[in-house]
Amino acid sequence: MKKIRNIIIASLLYTVCSNFAAANPAKDAWTQLAGDAVRFNHAALEVLKDYPEIIINDLYTFTKANHAKWQTRPGNVHYNPAGKAAQGDEVAKVILSELPSAAPQIIIKADDVGTRGPIIQPSWQRFVDYIEANDMKASIGIVTDSLQNGHEAYYQWIRDLHDSGRIEFWHHGYDHSHERGVGKPTWWEFKNTDYAAQKHHFERGMELAEEKLGITFRTFGSPYNASDATTVKVLEENPNMRIWLYPPNITGSSKLKLPRIGGVNIEQRTGVIKFAPFAANYPAHADEDVLVLQCHPAGWDEASWSEFEQIVDYLKAAGATFTTPTTYFGI
Numbered sequence: 001m002k003k004i005r006n007i008i009i010a011s012l013l014y015t016v017c018s019n020f021a022a023a024n025p026a027k028d029a030w031t032q033l034a035g036d037a038v039r040f041n042h043a044a045l046e047v048l049k050d051y052p053e054i055i056i057n058d059l060y061t062f063t064k065a066n067h068a069k070w071q072t073r074p075g076n077v078h079y080n081p082a083g084k085a086a087q088g089d090e091v092a093k094v095i096l097s098e099l100p101s102a103a104p105q106i107i108i109k110a111d112d113v114g115t116r117g118p119i120i121q122p123s124w125q126r127f128v129d130y131i132e133a134n135d136m137k138a139s140i141g142i143v144t145d146s147l148q149n150g151h152e153a154y155y156q157w158i159r160d161l162h163d164s165g166r167i168e169f170w171h172h173g174y175d176h177s178h179e180r181g182v183g184k185p186t187w188w189e190f191k192n193t194d195y196a197a198q199k200h201h202f203e204r205g206m207e208l209a210e211e212k213l214g215i216t217f218r219t220f221g222s223p224y225n226a227s228d229a230t231t232v233k234v235l236e237e238n239p240n241m242r243i244w245l246y247p248p249n250i251t252g253s254s255k256l257k258l259p260r261i262g263g264v265n266i267e268q269r270t271g272v273i274k275f276a277p278f279a280a281n282y283p284a285h286a287d288e289d290v291l292v293l294q295c296h297p298a299g300w301d302e303a304s305w306s307e308f309e310q311i312v313d314y315l316k317a318a319g320a321t322f323t324t325p326t327t328y329f330g331i
């Protein structure tokens with residue numbers, strides 16, 4: 001999603017005129033009387049009082065302090081090159097100060113906690129330790145059948161990370177199932193499956209998170225990022241679910257969407273991080289407001305870890321900040 005924000009800046013009239021009208025009574029269009037600027041600015045401020053979203057740039061006060069050295073001659077409404085340059089610099093300064101920071105926010109979408117059952121894998125521990133040590137935030141998708149018949153230590157590990165505010169856990173399906181059809185249609189947990197199955201898998205995951213973790217999931221990302229119109233309907237039916245990671249390109253969903261931008265993938269294939277192609281493609285997407293970077297830390301070898309650390313250092317140097325889906329949307 002591109003940074004689109006309307007910025008309205010009203011500049012107060014900066015003509016500081018004392019006797020122009022008296023000197024040039026015939027030039028009606030340009031005639032100003034001493035004090036007109038003050039009166040016009042006052043009237044403008046009266047109107048603008050009802051529009052607090054409009055930022056006011058007080059060029060009148062800015063100019064008045066330098067009027068003697070910037071005016072072309074006494075009483076004239078125009079300014080010399082030094083005055084015009086200073087006024088231009090001031091306008092640019094105010095606009096720049098209102099623009100959002102240049103670098104995007106980064107949401108790390110780390111998939112698949114729980115695919116090996118209700119255990120705290122060392123690879124996941126290393127990932128969350130890294131996030132904390134580097135003062136970052138990230139999001140982790142749970143395969144929710146790991147919340148059935150699990151161990152208290154696993155649940156507590158999730159709760160503690162959730163409570164830290166650094167990690168947002170999200171709904172990554174119930175069993176992560178998928179079958180490549182041989183002589184029959186291919187299906188995924190949330191694509192090409194029927195309503196009853198999708199509804200059960202989605203709602204069971206929500207219930208398990210409430211029951212075992214005391215957490216209400218606000219964010220969903222389907223296994224394999226595969227979903228269809230049935231998934232749209234199932235999500236619409238649950239008002240607690242607010243955000244969809246990598247949603248399908250179909251209409252009808254009112255959920256907040258965090259789409260995939262293929263050019264900035266950090267894994268070139270599942271579990272394999274590469275810095276160079278990311279760094280080559282990032283500048284073309286540096287004007288995005290948010291980039292959602294999918295990864296699978298449980299599968300990283302030392303080489304991928306090293307590449308991941310390079311990506312984080314690169315993003316930090318570029319001024320990017322790391323957030324979570326709910327924090328990004330202010331939920």
Ligand SMILES: [Zn+2]
Binds near residue numbers: 176222223
């Ligand atoms: Zn997955």
